[in-house]
Amino acid sequence: MNSYISIAADLIFPRRCPFCDELLPFGGRLVCSRCEPLLPRTGRNYCLKCGRQLKEGTDEYCPSCRKVSHAFDEGRSLFVYDDRVRRSLAAFKYKNRREYADYYSEELYRKFGTYIRSKRPDALIPVPVSPLRRRRRGYNQAELLAEKLGKLCKIPVKKDLILRVRETTALKELGRRQRQKNLKKAFKIRGNVVELKTIMVIDDIYTTGSTMDEISSVFREAGVRHVFFLTVASTGGL
Numbered sequence: 210m211n212s213y214i215s216i217a218a219d220l221i222f223p224r225r226c227p228f229c230d231e232l233l234p235f236g237g238r239l240v241c242s243r244c245e246p247l248l249p250r251t252g253r254n255y256c257l258k259c260g261r262q263l264k265e266g267t268d269e270y271c272p273s274c275r276k277v278s279h280a281f282d283e284g285r286s287l288f289v290y291d292d293r294v295r296r297s298l299a300a301f302k303y304k305n306r307r308e309y310a311d312y313y314s315e316e317l318y319r320k321f322g323t324y325i326r327s328k329r330p331d332a333l334i335p336v337p338v339s340p341l342r343r344r345r346r347g348y349n350q351a352e353l354l355a356e357k358l359g360k361l362c363k364i365p366v367k368k369d370l371i372l373r374v375r376e377t378t379a380l381k382e383l384g385r386r387q388r389q390k391n392l393k394k395a396f397k398i399r400g401n402v403v404e405l406k407t408i409m410v411i412d413d414i415y416t417t418g419s420t421m422d423e424i425s426s427v428f429r430e431a432g433v434r435h436v437f438f439l440t441v442a443s444t445g446g447l
Contacts, residue, residue: 227297227309239312249289250320251443259418260285261443271445279418280425284438285324286415287317294442298413302350310350313413313441314357321439325362328437330409333359333366334428336420337373337396354441355411364409371398371424396427407435415443 224233226241228248233241240248251262256271258279263271288294301309318325335351343349352368359366375395410424415438425436 227312228293249291262289280422281436286440286443288442290442290444310353310357318361330407331405334408334410336412339373351412370400398431402431405433410438412440415440
């Protein structure tokens with residue numbers, strides 16, 4: 210039944226390319242043929258800790274991860290956060306383009322399906338937004354990604370296990386230290402995590418790692434042993 214509803218919705222509201230907003234052929238790819246080869250995908254030369262793209266010939270870790278002791282085990286990102294990706298994620302996050310989650314999740318699974326299975330996560334955990342921001346947007350973009358990725362991977366999604374219990378200042382203009390202070394005690398686990406030994410956190414963008422570190426610390430204090438993450442994009446690459 211859901212597949213018929215989805216087909217009907219695509220006929221009534223044709224899909225558009227997540228990057229240029231051009232109409233897409235019915236039943237075809239979820240990105241247009243012009244944009245696909247131009248997308249700044251992360252390549253083989255990435256930071257072994259946070260997954261951000263590195264310049265050729267550089268060390269195995271990015272400058273940030275060489276300086277900071279992160280609370281997570283490691284993570285990976287699909288794209289480098291350039292202007293094209295920034296506009297796409299902004300529309301996904303702030304302009305109700307929820308359908309973009311289909312493309313992002315399929316690409317995450319296509320590139321990182323083997324990686325996900327190798328880590329054997331007991332659950333996917335979307336980064337929570339505050340109740341105020343959920344009411345304003347009507348949804349949590351990380352939750353949409355996690356739910357669709359969870360279906361592809363056949364891994365349960367625990368969307369209400371960790372809550373953002375404190376409203377925080379917008380992080381995009383803050384440095385790492387300011388972000389850490391801003392996020393202190395912003396998250397709280399609600400429920401039992403005893404059965405969770407390994408989790409994979411899902412979000413749209415990785416920047417300084419402050420959000421991932423805070424969430425990872427909260428889960429580790431609750432008894433989770435390993436915390437990995439996946440994001441659509443990461444800043445600072447190249």
